[in-house]
Amino acid sequence: MTVKEQLKKIIIEGINLEEIRPEQIVDSAPLFGEGLGLDSLDAVELVVLIQKHFGIEIKDMEEGREAFRSIDSLAAFVEERRKG
Amino acid sequence: MTRPSPAAITGIGCICAAGRDLAAAMTSMAAGGRAPQPPVRFATGHPKRYPVFGVPDAFVPADLLGRTDLLLTTRFALAATRQALADAGWDAAALRAARVGVCLGTTVGSALNIEDFYREHRAGGEPDLEAIERFLRSNPAAAVSRELALDGPVQTVVNACSSGTDAIGIAASWLRAGACDVALAGGADELCRIIYNGFISLMITDEHPCRPFDRTRRGLNLGEGAAVLVLERPADAAARGARTRAKVLGYGSACDAHHLTAPHPEGRGLRRAFAEALATAGIAAGDVAFINAHGTATPDNDRVEGRVLHDLFPETPFVSTKGYTGHTLGAAGAIEAAFTVACLETGSIPGSVGFTEADPEINATPAAAPLTIRGDVAISDSLAFGGNNAVLVLGRGDR
Amino acid sequence: MSARAAVRGIGVAGGFGTGVAALRGALAGAPSGSAGQNAATGDAAGCRPADTASLADFVDRKALRRMDTISRLSILGASLALRDAGVERVDERMGVVLATGYGPSGTTLGFLDSFIESGDACSSPTLFSSSVHNAPAANLSTLLGVTGPNLSISQFEVSASSALLTATLWLAEGRVDRVLVGGVDEYGPVLGYCWRRLFGEPDAAGCHPLETRRQSARPGEGSAFLLLERPAGGTASEVVIETVRMGRVEGASAAAIPADRLLILGADGHRRCAAAYERLVPRGSAVTTLGHLWGSFPTATAFDAAAAVLLLQDGRTPEPPPGPADPERWHLPAAGEPLPAAGIGLLRVSGSGEYALTLMHRT
Numbered sequence: 001m002t003v004k005e006q007l008k009k010i011i012i013e014g015i016n017l018e019e020i021r022p023e024q025i026v027d028s029a030p031l032f033g034e035g036l037g038l039d040s041l042d043a044v045e046l047v048v049l050i051q052k053h054f055g056i057e058i059k060d061m062e063e064g065r066e067a068f069r070s071i072d073s074l075a076a077f078v079e080e081r082r083k084g
Numbered sequence: 085m086t087r088p089s090p091a092a093i094t095g096i097g098c099i100c101a102a103g104r105d106l107a108a109a110m111t112s113m114a115a116g117g118r119a120p121q122p123p124v125r126f127a128t129g130h131p132k133r134y135p136v137f138g139v140p141d142a143f144v145p146a147d148l149l150g151r152t153d154l155l156l157t158t159r160f161a162l163a164a165t166r167q168a169l170a171d172a173g174w175d176a177a178a179l180r181a182a183r184v185g186v187c188l189g190t191t192v193g194s195a196l197n198i199e200d201f202y203r204e205h206r207a208g209g210e211p212d213l214e215a216i217e218r219f220l221r222s223n224p225a226a227a228v229s230r231e232l233a234l235d236g237p238v239q240t241v242v243n244a245c246s247s248g249t250d251a252i253g254i255a256a257s258w259l260r261a262g263a264c265d266v267a268l269a270g271g272a273d274e275l276c277r278i279i280y281n282g283f284i285s286l287m288i289t290d291e292h293p294c295r296p297f298d299r300t301r302r303g304l305n306l307g308e309g310a311a312v313l314v315l316e317r318p319a320d321a322a323a324r325g326a327r328t329r330a331k332v333l334g335y336g337s338a339c340d341a342h343h344l345t346a347p348h349p350e351g352r353g354l355r356r357a358f359a360e361a362l363a364t365a366g367i368a369a370g371d372v373a374f375i376n377a378h379g380t381a382t383p384d385n386d387r388v389e390g391r392v393l394h395d396l397f398p399e400t401p402f403v404s405t406k407g408y409t410g411h412t413l414g415a416a417g418a419i420e421a422a423f424t425v426a427c428l429e430t431g432s433i434p435g436s437v438g439f440t441e442a443d444p445e446i447n448a449t450p451a452a453a454p455l456t457i458r459g460d461v462a463i464s465d466s467l468a469f470g471g472n473n474a475v476l477v478l479g480r481g482d483r
Numbered sequence: 484m485s486a487r488a489a490v491r492g493i494g495v496a497g498g499f500g501t502g503v504a505a506l507r508g509a510l511a512g513a514p515s516g517s518a519g520q521n522a523a524t525g526d527a528a529g530c531r532p533a534d535t536a537s538l539a540d541f542v543d544r545k546a547l548r549r550m551d552t553i554s555r556l557s558i559l560g561a562s563l564a565l566r567d568a569g570v571e572r573v574d575e576r577m578g579v580v581l582a583t584g585y586g587p588s589g590t591t592l593g594f595l596d597s598f599i600e601s602g603d604a605c606s607s608p609t610l611f612s613s614s615v616h617n618a619p620a621a622n623l624s625t626l627l628g629v630t631g632p633n634l635s636i637s638q639f640e641v642s643a644s645s646a647l648l649t650a651t652l653w654l655a656e657g658r659v660d661r662v663l664v665g666g667v668d669e670y671g672p673v674l675g676y677c678w679r680r681l682f683g684e685p686d687a688a689g690c691h692p693l694e695t696r697r698q699s700a701r702p703g704e705g706s707a708f709l710l711l712e713r714p715a716g717g718t719a720s721e722v723v724i725e726t727v728r729m730g731r732v733e734g735a736s737a738a739a740i741p742a743d744r745l746l747i748l749g750a751d752g753h754r755r756c757a758a759a760y761e762r763l764v765p766r767g768s769a770v771t772t773l774g775h776l777w778g779s780f781p782t783a784t785a786f787d788a789a790a791a792v793l794l795l796q797d798g799r800t801p802e803p804p805p806g807p808a809d810p811e812r813w814h815l816p817a818a819g820e821p822l823p824a825a826g827i828g829l830l831r832v833s834g835s836g837e838y839a840l841t842l843m844h845r846t
Contacts, residue, residue: 128603216677240638243633339621345608360658468617470617
């Protein structure tokens with residue numbers, strides 16, 4: 001499973017988006033606000049999910065904000081942090 | 085709406101990190117010092133340690149501290165109640181003969197905080213039932229009423245961070261309605277792993293001592309403690325020769341109905357709560373000598389609350405005392421009401437420790453250093469998870 | 484100050500079913516209302532679950548994304564009460580008072596799971612924020628747009644009565660024009676485990692509320708809401724909550740509990756509280772209990788209140804409870820008798836030695 005596929009699965013399960021299938025999430029679409037429509041509580045939940053599944057710590061929401069823009073940006077963030 | 089008659093506050097008990105009683109807390113806040121530490125009663129696996137404002141064991145009377153059949157939250161409530169009754173000049177026998185209501189706010193006091201029990205159960209064990217039985221006997225208002233053998237209404241308010249403020253407003257309404265003749269109103273909460281883990285997971289805690297309303301603020305520090313106020317109808321207080329320390333003049337509350345954890349961006353519920361509180365007290369914003377703000381030091385709370393304070397009370401000094409106590413959750417509204425009374429009595433407010441630099445997004449700055457205040461009326465307000473907003477208007481009592 | 488409130492609507496969802504029709508059926512002794520039947524889920528402790536499927540009539544599924552059972556039950560009960568009252572407009576002149584005995588227990592334990600399983604740094608913020616006792620009321624207000632005062636109360640068996648007291652005072656003081664007041668509690672496997680440890684397995688004979696020497700309670704869950712307004716007065720008949728009196732059982736005066744009403748006792752098969760009812764209730768007064776219809780849980784008094792509304796509207800007594808009842812001690816009217824003119828009193832006692840008496844009648 002690619003990182004993007006993994007992320008979609010994690011988000012759907014971890015954030016209770018039961019009605020959504022992974023193929024419905026567009027890689028470049030916004031996750032927050034419009035697009036998938038996640039909110040501030042989902043954002044902090046996503047921080048925990050990233051910690052839990054990838055062992056990556058996000059220290060504050062400034063760090064998270066750019067990474068969380070879309071699946072594309074999140075996958076890039078995860079891959080970069082894994083290297084370092 | 086009819087303008088409600090005031091309730092007299094004839095006694096106050098208060099226990100928090102700032103002091104073993106109200107006078108001690110006021111003294112230490114005037115000196116401006118604070119020393120939050122990582123928690124001592126429990127350990128966690130977080131990479132960082134977040135400071136908290138714990139109540140030292142020495143602040144709690146030994147006989148109550150030893151009551152391990154009750155949650156610590158409930159022991160705090162009993163300790164504050166004892167102080168309040170002594171302050172009000174009520175002895176136990178006289179209290180039992182009266183109709184006495186108890187209205188206390190809490191979070192941990194009602195939570196199923198049974199981690200050890202649950203761990204053992206999950207692992208297939210048959211854990212000791214004491215944790216469950218302690219939970220069942222520790223409901224704060226029920227326990228205080230039971231321990232003092234009181235006859236009257238009993239209510240535990242679980243409105244998260246506005247519980248203490250709400251409890252006082254509700255108790256005042258009981259007196260007006262004749263549901264009881266004396267009301268013990270306040271709140272209590274203790275530090276524990278569940279709450280600590282929860283607030284950290286929300287990313288609204290600061291790994292340094294908190295900085296209310298400051299431009300660089302990162303979040304809150306948790307705290308614990310309790311405060312209880314003795315409320316009576318003014319005529320009754322006068323009849324028994326009790327001195328009135330202050331009066332509950334007005335109370336307002338409203339729900340943002342916006343989000344489970346974030347306040348309404350325009351503070352719509354808070355504005356409504358302020359409007360109701362001022363209307364019920366029959367005063368205008370300009371009559372308010374100072375405001376004890378909620379001021380948790382989270383980015384969201386202080387921005388929203390600060391803007392509302394700026395809009396509604398542009399000339400009124402305000403202070404956040406959470407820099408000295410931490411956020412004591414269900415106890416906060418009660419502890420801060422106690423502080424507000426004491427500030428009216430002394431004619432000064434402490435500085436908002438932790439605040440140094442104004443936030444341009446807020447356009448309102450709290451008192452940075454102790455400030456003399458003039459006036460007979462003050463406000464304490466609280467904002468809660470779930471969007472509850474509660475405001476109390478307090479007036480000077482007998483001089 | 485007169486603290487009376489008129490009941491305009493009721494909304495219920497419990498093990499017996501959902502809505503006013505199901506409530507009437509349960510009171511009339513319909514098969515689904517009888518004790519002893521276990522749920523389709525077959526939980527050994529015998530709790531019939533409340534079904535939240537009809538929430539789809541009121542709220543978009545997406546909006547319920549993060550909402551656990553107790554929040555769903557709360558929103559359903561409140562929505563049903565609003566519909567029953569024919570109220571469509573909600574605003575800042577409506578308040579919410581929600582009573583819960585155990586709060587979001589499932590989510591609280593789920594939050595514990597999140598860090599027991601994955602470490603403290605992986606605690607779930609969503610589960611935490613949903614585990615606080617005021618989350619159901621907050622979710623209710625947010626989804627339905629109720630922007631008046633909002634209060635959550637939790638003190639075991641007297642929670643619902645205490646909530647009714649606050650609701651009636653808010654109306655009397657003119658703080659709001661309407662109040663959604665309700666009681667909600669959810670069941671779950673860990674609660675069931677604690678139940679069995681504390682009380683043993685419920686036996687097959689079922690719940691016999693007035694067989695006071697036997698432990699026969701069975702757990703339940705559900706949500707019961709009333710929509711209250713100030714009484715209109717005038718000539719139209721209204722069901723009115725007069726007041727709620729709370730006090731200590733020990734030392735309660737003989738006159739504390741009126742003898743001229745039908746008393747609906749909160750007796751639900753728990754031995755611990757039975758002695759308190761025997762102590763408080765005047766001999767010879769007409770009594771009944773309904774706890775066998777809802778199951779035993781702290782806020783079941785809210786269901787008693789909803790049932791009392793129907794009984795007062797019909798003016799007739801319900802089916803008496805199952806099981807033996809000492810005829811020297813209890814006077815149980817047969818079904819279908821006229822209610823006493825003075826109305827109904829709901830009497831609930833707590834494990835902490837308190838009692839709460841809610842007085843209702845029809846004008």
